[in-house]
Amino acid sequence: MKTKQLFYRISVLMLTVMISLSVAAAPKGRTLLNRSLSDFLLMYPTASEPEEGKMMAESFARTIEKKFGVTLEVVSDSLRHSKPEIMIGATDRGLSQKFYEASHTMYDYAVHTDGRNIALCGGGIWALEKSFRLFIAALESPAGVNRDFAPSGSIKGEYLFPRADSCNLRLLSQSVWRYDGDTIPKWWRIRRKDCRNPVRAAAYVDVVTAYRPDVIALQEYSPKMKALLEPKLTAQGYVKAFNDSLQHNFTPIYYLADKFDVVRADVETLLPPEFNTGMNTVTTAVLRFKKNKRMVVIMNTQLWSRFDKEKKGSNFAKVDQAKQIITIADSLRRGFDVPYLVVGDMSSTLSMYPMKELMKAEYVPAVWKATSKDFRSGYHDCSLLNGYSRHQRFKDAPRGMNAIDHIMVGNIKEADRTLKVQAFGRIMPEFVFPLSAHAPFYADFWVK
Numbered sequence: 001m002k003t004k005q006l007f008y009r010i011s012v013l014m015l016t017v018m019i020s021l022s023v024a025a026a027p028k029g030r031t032l033l034n035r036s037l038s039d040f041l042l043m044y045p046t047a048s049e050p051e052e053g054k055m056m057a058e059s060f061a062r063t064i065e066k067k068f069g070v071t072l073e074v075v076s077d078s079l080r081h082s083k084p085e086i087m088i089g090a091t092d093r094g095l096s097q098k099f100y101e102a103s104h105t106m107y108d109y110a111v112h113t114d115g116r117n118i119a120l121c122g123g124g125i126w127a128l129e130k131s132f133r134l135f136i137a138a139l140e141s142p143a144g145v146n147r148d149f150a151p152s153g154s155i156k157g158e159y160l161f162p163r164a165d166s167c168n169l170r171l172l173s174q175s176v177w178r179y180d181g182d183t184i185p186k187w188w189r190i191r192r193k194d195c196r197n198p199v200r201a202a203a204y205v206d207v208v209t210a211y212r213p214d215v216i217a218l219q220e221y222s223p224k225m226k227a228l229l230e231p232k233l234t235a236q237g238y239v240k241a242f243n244d245s246l247q248h249n250f251t252p253i254y255y256l257a258d259k260f261d262v263v264r265a266d267v268e269t270l271l272p273p274e275f276n277t278g279m280n281t282v283t284t285a286v287l288r289f290k291k292n293k294r295m296v297v298i299m300n301t302q303l304w305s306r307f308d309k310e311k312k313g314s315n316f317a318k319v320d321q322a323k324q325i326i327t328i329a330d331s332l333r334r335g336f337d338v339p340y341l342v343v344g345d346m347s348s349t350l351s352m353y354p355m356k357e358l359m360k361a362e363y364v365p366a367v368w369k370a371t372s373k374d375f376r377s378g379y380h381d382c383s384l385l386n387g388y389s390r391h392q393r394f395k396d397a398p399r400g401m402n403a404i405d406h407i408m409v410g411n412i413k414e415a416d417r418t419l420k421v422q423a424f425g426r427i428m429p430e431f432v433f434p435l436s437a438h439a440p441f442y443a444d445f446w447v448k
Contacts, residue, residue, distance in 0.1 A: 030068050031144030033084070033115060037070045041083045045091045046076040049390045052125065057088050060132055067136065087119040089128055095119040106206070106433075110152035111135060118145070124433070126210060130155050160210040164372065164422035167444040168289070169296065172213035173405060175345045176204060176229075177382060177436030178220040178279065187387035193434055195388065201228035203433035207440050208236060211427075215287070216254040217300035219345045220279055220436070223248050241265040241285035241298075250279040251300045251344060260287040263295065263336075270324055275304040275317035282325050286336050294418070294447050297336060297411075301325060301344040303354060318347060318354035326361045329410055339419040339447065340410030341366070345438060350401050358408055366407040366443045367400040367424040374425035377439040378402055388434040396426060407443050420446040 030037040042064075044057035057074045065071050075081075077091040087093055090100045099110050099121035106124030109131040113119070120135055122128030131151070138145045163170050179195060188195050208216065216238060221229075226248070230240070238254040242265040249267050263286040270280040282301040288294070303321050306314045329340050342363060348354040350365060359365075367373055378395040379402075382388050396402045403426070409415050423444040432440065 030070070030139045031146075032086075032139065033113060033118065033145060033147065035084060037064070037068060037139065038072075039084055040072060040086050041079075041081065042072040042074045043077055043079075043085045043087045043091055043093075044074065045089050045096075046078045048089060052089065052390065056125070056128075060088060063132075063136065068139065085117045087117065088132070089121070091119070093117070093119065096121060105154070105156075107154045107156040108152070109155065111150055113147060113149065115147050118149075124206075126160055126206075127155050130158075157209065159212050161212075164444040164446075166446045167422050168291075169215065169445040169447050170211065170213040170442060171215045171217065171298070171341060171343060171407065171445065172208070172211055172440060172442040173217040173219075173300070173343045173407065174204065174207065174440040175219040175302070175405065175436050175438040176200070176221055176225055177438075178222045178225070179384065180222050180224045181384075185384050185387075187384075191387065193388055195382075195434060197225050197228055200433070200435055201225060201232065203435055204229055205232045205236070207427065207432065207435075208233065208238075211440075211442060213442060214256050214259055215298055217251070217298065217343045218254075219251050219300070219302040221250050221252055226252075241287070242267050242283055249281070249283055251281045251283045251302055253283050253285045253298050253300050255285070255287055259290060261290060262286070263288050264332075266328075268324070268328060270301070270303070270321040272317055272320060275306075275311075275314065275321075277305065280304055280321065282328065284328060284332065286332075286338075289447065295336060295338045296419070296445075296447055297329070297332065297338055297340045299325060299329065299340065299342045299410075301342065301346075303345070303347045305345070305347045307347075315348075315353055318352075319357050322346075322354040322357040326358065326363075333411060337414055338411065339415035341445075342408040342410055343406070345404065346406050347404055349404055350399075350406070355406065358410075361410075362412045363408040363410045364412055365400055366409050366421045367403075369409060369421040370424035370443065371421070372423045373400075374423075375400070377426035377428050377441075379404065379437060380439070382434055382437040400424075403441075405438055405441055407441070418448045420448070422446055 042057050042061050044053040061072050061074050087096045095112050096119045098112050104123045109122040109127040111131050120131040122131050134151050138149055233254055237256050239257040241253040241262045242249050265285045267283045285298045303318045308314050375396045379393045394402050427440040
């Protein structure tokens, strides 16, 4: 009897030791290539701009920490070490370059592994985000990420940014930068970037594809850009509100033809004429929802783009232009007592006189009324003189006080009754090909 008890105790002890050794040998955290996730470094390409390199890697690291409780060290590819690597983007490692040296488009993505390291790759930032999301989903699975994990594909046509719940109107605005040159300026050539209209027109369509707005408001829209961009927008189901066969429209409004009817559309030149580059206009469109027959007025504009230090009287010229927009809206409101959305490049922050004039007339910044807000993006370099950089000259302050592009909600008593601003965001530059100095921005509305 004692022998049996002794044998039983020895067996239990040996089983306990075996379990302990097994636990000690098992990877801690999520399993990645038969290792613990915590064994890895997160690596970004040194040569990239911060928004495409370090900042993006740090953002991915925060996601990993939030989901798995694992804090990864973020390093550049200039570091040589002995740890396994999770490579983000076009690092100098051969495993990354396997994707970037091959033929690909900005929509393509792929994940490569050599059994020890893993490379998350994408032709553009959106595609790179796709490979990261697939990587996270695999880590969340019971099996983790093994050697056979090698997804690849294209995000072309994917709807990347879902709108707020109950939203039936997404308004997207963008100053498209009037550079109509046929040559690539010196700064751009040195950095192998192309700022000519055909390249940028394709990139604007990428933004539209990703955000799928119901209404698009553009500024600095030259005839040459129109010739390239309008057919691409038409192919996606958008119609221009104003027929500019006789008068070119520098501030057009496009809308989804299957969602709205245009009741009325007008274009007026902003005064005074000595403070007008030809592009300073206001386009007004009364849009009616096909489904519920509700109406909303969109007023797209671009105010004079200079300041007093460059041309005396500039700020008060913009005040006069703001007053002109208010007068147009007041006249139209006699026939259309509905919410008014004044959108565009105002060349003024909310603390400057032109915007104060609008607010004095009870136009309220949509960002102030939005349920959810994204303040991360501001103004960045994109010009012939300065070239292009995703580095922010300034980031938008809380309440949107630093921005010069705005959406203002007018006829506020009616708007408070029949319109809700559900979301407002400025699109981060890392999502955007070199387009213009202005980040695209949008708002989601529920028109009751």
